[in-house]
Amino acid sequence: MADSLSRRRRWTNRIMLTLTGVASVLILVPLTLILSYLMTAGSGAINIDFFTQLPAPVGEEGGGMVNALVGTLFLVLLAGALGLPIAVGAGIYLAEARKSPFANLVRFIADVMNGIPSIVTGIFVWAWIVLWMGRFSLLAGSVALAVMLIPMVTRTTEEMVRLVPRELREGGIALGFTRWRTTLGIVIPAARGGILTGILVALARISGETAPLLFTAFGNPFMEWRLNEPISALPLLIYQYAISPYDEWHRLAWAAALVLIALVLVISLLTRFLIKDPHRER
């Protein structure tokens, strides 16, 4: 009896291990497929020009995407500047206020915002900002990306702050610190690594977004960084080039996709290395 039971346990264990093993291999398949395909299709078009030249006119060989690289950089940085203070602040508030009705409302709104399709965000920002300004612009594109960023970072920040053990907070309170001092001086530093990870993951996410930029940043064949001018971005360029009829543009689209993926990978790796909290090791 006991023997058959333990044999059954062993088998269950083996089967489950195999299944989870297979699942983790399967998860690698799309990533490797995408990466290897991008490498073969895109790496041919990657050279110095790609990073330093503006796109060549239709029919001409060569050219690059420096405007899109700069555009993506500006869009993401500005979106971060606009969205992160709000998002981190709201996340800390949610973690502190927990069950207050207002906190529940904010949490609900953040979750709804997280679920809004990005194309809808783009249309809304178009209706508010593009129509109001009368033009597509870097500002409008950044606002659209910030609107996506805020709920993501709000929720991850809240989760990370909540993970800080209650004892740590009580340690501050027991020393006579005010609540905000305890939060800012002890709880947030303890959650810093997690908050930063959430921020970087969200930045990586929005740096690849296309839909919210279609009616906001719009794209621009020239170098641009002014707030009130349309601006190019890597995902926009990929989209435009991919649906074009020209083979040369298709090659460039693959190259841009490769660069975009590399960018996201670099950010993910940065997350790993940057966030070696010196006070976490044991």
Add this chain to the structure above:
Amino acid sequence: MNAELQPSTMAPHRPSRSPGAEAEASALPPARELESAVEATDFSFWYGSNQALDSISLTVPARKVTALIGPSGCGKSTFLRSINRMNDLIPGIRHEGDITLHGDSVYRNDRDVVQLRKSVGMVFQKSNPFPKSIYQNVAYGPKVNRLVRGRAEMDELVERSLRRAALWDEVKDRLDSSALGLSGGQQQRLCIARALAVSPEVILMDEPASALDPVATQKIEELIYELKHEYTILIVTHNMQQAARVSDYTAFFYMGRLIEMGRTQQLFTNPHEEQTEAYITGRFG
């Protein structure tokens, strides 16, 4: 059920008491006759509709060690946290009666809670050093509370606090490394140093050694014995031997009530109440 009560887990040591300590202990007067640091009068406490403390009246003598013992859930932590008003953080709480610190009500309306918590330090069951360096852990309280001026004075305060917590020699060469790299016992002593750095009068300890091995526990106990010359110490413990070793007075709580308080020696050898005797001999709890 009651691992702490099994003789096999008794730590075989005693704090190294000075000669004559035994005589001193038996000569202790009843707690009421001493200068009191903390005094509870008919203090009752509720979490929502759940009453955790029922009319506690208790005198904690100054510069002595008072132990709180009793079965799990009897309200020891609640009482301790009522003294420095840590329970204020919990929604839906309510109290009746009063607790005073040197005759001054802890609960009066215009009481400065921040000031109160500076004079009543607290050490927790689970050591909770801040995720900062060892130095910063001790210095952060005095810095925030603006107790010292300048780096030199701060250095001196940090060293003094660490020395008093019997930790200085172990950490003096690594003050700038993370506090989380210390052992559990060292972390707990660091938390004691952190509490000492803001110059409290009373130190509340909620099972400070329950997560520590016997050697680290002994260090904490010796430390408590040293500290009582300057500080009033109130310690919650599940470990009967520990209460007997470190405390001058012991209070026995049961189901939210104070059953008995007396000199530790008397309470353990000759308790007045049947429930106390049943508990300390391990017949229930």
